[in-house]
Amino acid sequence: DVVMTQSPLSLPVTLGQPASISCRSSQSLVYSDGNIYLNWFQQRPGQSPRRLIYKVSNRDSGVPDRFSGSGSGTDFTLKISRVEAEDVGVYYCMQGTQWPYTFGQGTKLEIK
């Protein structure tokens, strides 16, 4: 199985400051169709997960543009340009290139 490793696992951030989460895969996520199926999810406290980013850098509808995704091959990053209170929660990366699809361990973002 493809192992997804996130860092840091805990991320205290001051309101208005940027935040960055790293996600590394144990093998390349480039699929045979040329796409990279690396996706990001947010789970606010007490809520179901919500997808933020799909295929590395495509923002879902309604996701604020302060969220951005980047990366290639095996190294990927989710960035929040200016953290707001509503961004508190756990963030997961997920690979859809090889079944079984797998998630990272999660990064808990909290306000300092």
Added chain:
Amino acid sequence: EVQLLESGGGVVQPGGSLRLSCAASGFTFSTYAMSWVRQAPGKGLEWVSAISPAGATFYPDSVKGRFTISRDNSMNTLYLQMNNLRAEDTAVYYCAKADGALLKSGPGHWGQGSLVTVSS
């Protein structure tokens, strides 16, 4: 508006069985891949199963042979039959919908979840 409503969760003894249902609405159910993803208490997310619009099924080794995903396109309903349940299957089970026929971009919509507790 897409809606996914899970039901069927509860407490079951080790070795027992349970069937989860997910009633879908707001989209043409038969044309989308669907899946189940679970989350153990205080833990991360784990894929449990997936099913294509045509009915092809996929399982991770952790549940293969014990869980069966199925769909009734006439009833717009997704199912998860869970047999020989173990304590480590205790989790919230989410019904989740793909953007299309594949789940490679991850589920774009999730249900509210159904809690399954395996305990004697």
